[in-house]
Amino acid sequence: MSEAVVIATGGFTANVPARMKIDGRLSADIHTSANPYVLLWDGADGDGIRLAQALGGAVTEGFGLQLLPIGGGRVLDYAGADLYVNDEGRRFVNEAAPRRELASAILALPDKRFWVITDQQSRKNATLGPKLLNGIVKKSPDIRSMAREMGIRPDVLERTIADYNRAADAKFDPEFGKSVFTQRISEPPFYWGRERIYVHTTLDGIRTDHQARVLDRSGRPIDGLFAAGETVGGVFGKDRLGGMGLTNCIVMGRMAGGCGRWRKV
Ligand SMILES: Cc1cc2nc3c(=O)[nH]c(=O)nc-3n(C[C@H](O)[C@H](O)[C@H](O)COP(=O)(O)OP(=O)(O)OC[C@H]3O[C@@H](n4cnc5c(N)ncnc54)[C@H](O)[C@@H]3O)c2cc1C
Structure with missing residues (x-):
């Protein structure tokens, strides 16, 4: 025994x-x-x-x-170089908030899903290659074409990213209080994908x-x-x-x- x-x-x-x-x-x-x-x-x-x-x-x-809100379109392992938008192309949370806070904001979205956007400058993790290959992450040459593929109004997404970049420059986010910024999201190509809570x-x-x-x-x-x-x-x-x-x-x-x-x- x-x-x-x-x-x-x-x-x-x-x-x-x-x-x-x-x-x-x-x-x-x-x-x-x-x-x-x-x-x-x-x-x-x-x-x-x-x-x-x-x-x-x-x-x-x-x-x-x-x-955990990581498993889909997110390709960074650090805060400060990506932004999250809802299906209307508007930010809904401080992307650098603690996981519990992020989870509550995501679960409050109508379909509990959102878009993650970063650009050429950020340091992607090793998942980028496979995610590009299987279409989980896509690459766009400019904001307007990215918005069209997402089904978002291009003018709304352009405004959201412009506001975000102003906050990144000032290191002050009047909308959601984000204070961790490592860059603007401005250099094409843009990398983006669907993200959810897991x-x-x-x-x-x-x-x-x-x-x-x-x-x-x-x-x-x-x-x-x-x-x-x-x-x-x-x-x-x-x-x-x-x-x-x-x-x-x-x-x-x-x-x-x-x-x-x-x-x-
Ligand atoms: C995406 C992801 C990333 C992670 N990254 C990290 C990390 O970077 N660092 C870190 O420290 N931790 C990480 N973790 C957490 C870590 O993987 C878990 O803490 C760890 O795997 C738990 O190990 P475990 O052996 O207790 O359970 P599990 O790994 O879940 O293994 C349990 C096994 O038992 C089997 N089983 C269940 N029921 C039965 C049954 N009735 N009969 C026979 N077999 C059964 C299951 O199929 C499974 O194979 C991560 C977890 C996930 C999901």
Whole structure:
């Protein structure tokens, strides 16, 4: 018989009823950041959490989940060099706002989607090539032709970008209070694409202690049952710093693999 069972089945970002209990806006039309184009099967449905509960394990509540507006037309990994417009060609948010604030503004849009625009000067990430190839990001020689392809009135988009560039020059955005500007959006060609909000990470899950032992509802460890990774709740609190997910997986996975004890490998 095995010494222990370790649950490591990930979070529940793909479980629509479960995530809607946390935030009723997260209906099935909101995809996960792990599967943004729904081309794959997403196994993050919380199986392991239900398994732990069936064995008497407790789950955390109140930490919620994290949303991310990156996965479509955005090709930058930093703030200050792109702008977001709604389907009328108008800005609707401070693009450098914290993710929670961005998510609320995006979820309030009629179709919960928007356009991201940058220009030739910005430093694109490695997704640019594939996104251009499959049409997720497009390239236009001027603002008017970009607007026409988006189905936006060219004069409106021209005005929006002119206002944005005035704010970038002054480093003062009277409309939305943006203060992080690294450039104007003015050098053709312009790069643009559809962006949406995605369910990125769940922050609630199985309750464990610092030794990765699954706890029962009275806070006592369940013998031989461990959990690690995103299936565990409460590790980060109500938000998670970018890049910290795998640190948690490795540290607590190793702890669970050592059955709650550090082992030299
Ligand atoms: C787009 C994206 C980018 C990210 N970038 C970063 C980053 O740069 N740095 C960082 O630290 N973190 C990043 N993360 C977060 C990181 O990927 C997760 O924290 C990590 O993958 C969680 O690992 P896990 O093993 O707990 O769960 P998962 O990686 O979700 O693995 C769980 C596995 O269990 C399988 N499974 C589920 N149910 C069952 C079942 N019943 N039977 C058998 N198998 C099952 C699933 O299919 C899956 O393969 C990113 C996440 C996403 C979505």
